Amino acid sequence: MRKYYSLYGRLLSKQALYEGFKHVRRNKGAAGIDGQSLSEFEMGLDAELTCLLLELREKRYRAQPVKRVTIPKDGGGERKLGIPTVRDRVVQQALRNILEPIFDVDFHPSSYGYRKGRGCHHAISKASEFIRRYGRQWVVDMDLSKCFDTLDHDLIIEQFRNKVTDGSILVLLRQFLESGVMIGEQYEATELGSPQGGVISPLIANVYLDRFDQWMKSRGHRIVRYADDILVLCSSEAGARNALEVVKGYLEGELKLKVNAEKTHIAHSDEGVKFLGVEVHTNYTRIQEKKLRALKAKVKEITRRNQGRNLAGVISELNPVLRGFVSYFKIANCKRELKSLMGWVRRRLRCIQLKQWKTPKRLHRRLKQLGYKPPFKLINMRSWHNAASPQASFAMPNRWFHEEMKLVDMASTQTGVSVSVI
Numbered sequence: 001m002r003k004y005y006s007l008y009g010r011l012l013s014k015q016a017l018y019e020g021f022k023h024v025r026r027n028k029g030a031a032g033i034d035g036q037s038l039s040e041f042e043m044g045l046d047a048e049l050t051c052l053l054l055e056l057r058e059k060r061y062r063a064q065p066v067k068r069v070t071i072p073k074d075g076g077g078e079r080k081l082g083i084p085t086v087r088d089r090v091v092q093q094a095l096r097n098i099l100e101p102i103f104d105v106d107f108h109p110s111s112y113g114y115r116k117g118r119g120c121h122h123a124i125s126k127a128s129e130f131i132r133r134y135g136r137q138w139v140v141d142m143d144l145s146k147c148f149d150t151l152d153h154d155l156i157i158e159q160f161r162n163k164v165t166d167g168s169i170l171v172l173l174r175q176f177l178e179s180g181v182m183i184g185e186q187y188e189a190t191e192l193g194s195p196q197g198g199v200i201s202p203l204i205a206n207v208y209l210d211r212f213d214q215w216m217k218s219r220g221h222r223i224v225r226y227a228d229d230i231l232v233l234c235s236s237e238a239g240a241r242n243a244l245e246v247v248k249g250y251l252e253g254e255l256k257l258k259v260n261a262e263k264t265h266i267a268h269s270d271e272g273v274k275f276l277g278v279e280v281h282t283n284y285t286r287i288q289e290k291k292l293r294a295l296k297a298k299v300k301e302i303t304r305r306n307q308g309r310n311l312a313g314v315i316s317e318l319n320p321v322l323r324g325f326v327s328y329f330k331i332a333n334c335k336r337e338l339k340s341l342m343g344w345v346r347r348r349l350r351c352i353q354l355k356q357w358k359t360p361k362r363l364h365r366r367l368k369q370l371g372y373k374p375p376f377k378l379i380n381m382r383s384w385h386n387a388a389s390p391q392a393s394f395a396m397p398n399r400w401f402h403e404e405m406k407l408v409d410m411a412s413t414q415t416g417v418s419v420s421v422i
Helices: 014-027 038-043 045-057 086-104 120-132 153-161 167-177 201-218 237-253 289-302 311-329 335-357 360-369 390-395 398-404
Strands: 066-072 078-083 138-143 181-183 186-188 222-226 229-234 265-268 273-275 278-280 285-287
Touching: 014 038, 014 045, 014 086, 038 045, 038 086, 045 086, 086 167, 086 201, 120 222, 120 229, 120 273, 120 278, 138 237, 138 273, 153 167, 153 201, 201 222, 201 237, 229 237, 229 273, 237 265, 285 289, 289 311, 289 335, 311 335, 335 360, 335 390, 335 398, 360 390
Parallel strands: 066 181
Antiparallel strands: 066 078, 138 229, 138 265, 181 186, 222 229, 273 278, 278 285
16 A cells, blocks of 8 residues: 655645635635634635645644534434634645545545545445346445544544655644534534534545445445445345444444444335435335425425515526436436426416416416417416416416426436446
8 A cells, every 4th residue: 555655745835725725615615613704715815825824834723623503404303513714624625635636546436425526326326236237135224323423533543544644744634633613602622523514524534434345345245335324235134134233343343433223224125225315126216205395395485475576586596496306316217206296386386476466367368368268267366276277277388387487397307317337
């Protein structure tokens, strides 16, 4: 294994820090504990980078505590995030730019999280290939409890030291690990973990868990891992049960992580394997129900009838949500679900327009403009039932929504599209 002895010098250039800043700016993000926003940092960019460079050169740089925030998790509970200051994010990104190419090249081929050119679709396609092509239909679905929060600092440094022997780089890395967190006005030391939200944390997690990946490879186990979402794919139930015990022992013993016993389980692809928002079955892939419910809740919020916006404004806000959903879930065999969803979305939009027209007279005028002949029935313009009536459909046909109002049509997207497995 190749060793890297002198890397700190690569950090000591304004260009390296500027490249780090460009990444940070693209990713946006909130201010840290010092309250300095990205735009404020950018206003004095040259002076900020000069100051950082001098501190790094003279070994005076000290990472500040991260700002603790919490966000709700899909399955309930809260996820803790740590937001570093902008200046710390710049240094972390510059350091990541140096270290990532050194480690990424030797990562396990079935590791897909936080890696350039790899993503969720690749991970899903790889799991599908193992199940369908190689008959590994018994799957151990591993769930780690608070993985980022429980990474052992000494093991992290040990893993990095396998390739990097530059002491200054390792000292800087440990600074980020031990910088602490601010919870409101109270400081809390960090003896474990790497803050989820830190720029360098994804690389740290991958380097840490690569030890597990390589160990599994040496034992002949087939895995797919996206960050801390781990699948172990086996040919038999007995093999899956054995793998579960072996994997649990290694993760909790060697890596000092905690396996969530309640959520870790063995599944067969005939019943579906839940992974990254989809369920991979033996012959097809479908969207998880909770993801469909989450989309509907978002659409309902955007298409409330009491918001006072015109239809074009509502569609403008709705389109990025629909586009993002179908862009991700087109990997699933979901043509029927998308067609049903679009019918429901258009009905909600018709409901908004009927209410804004207020009286049947406006609706009837629209129908006459489109060439329909009276007499027309009088309908309640505020009724959800009447949003699916023939009059509403004739006045606002599907084609009008998609061609004139430019509503994204999820049902027109090709589905079941898997990506080439890397």
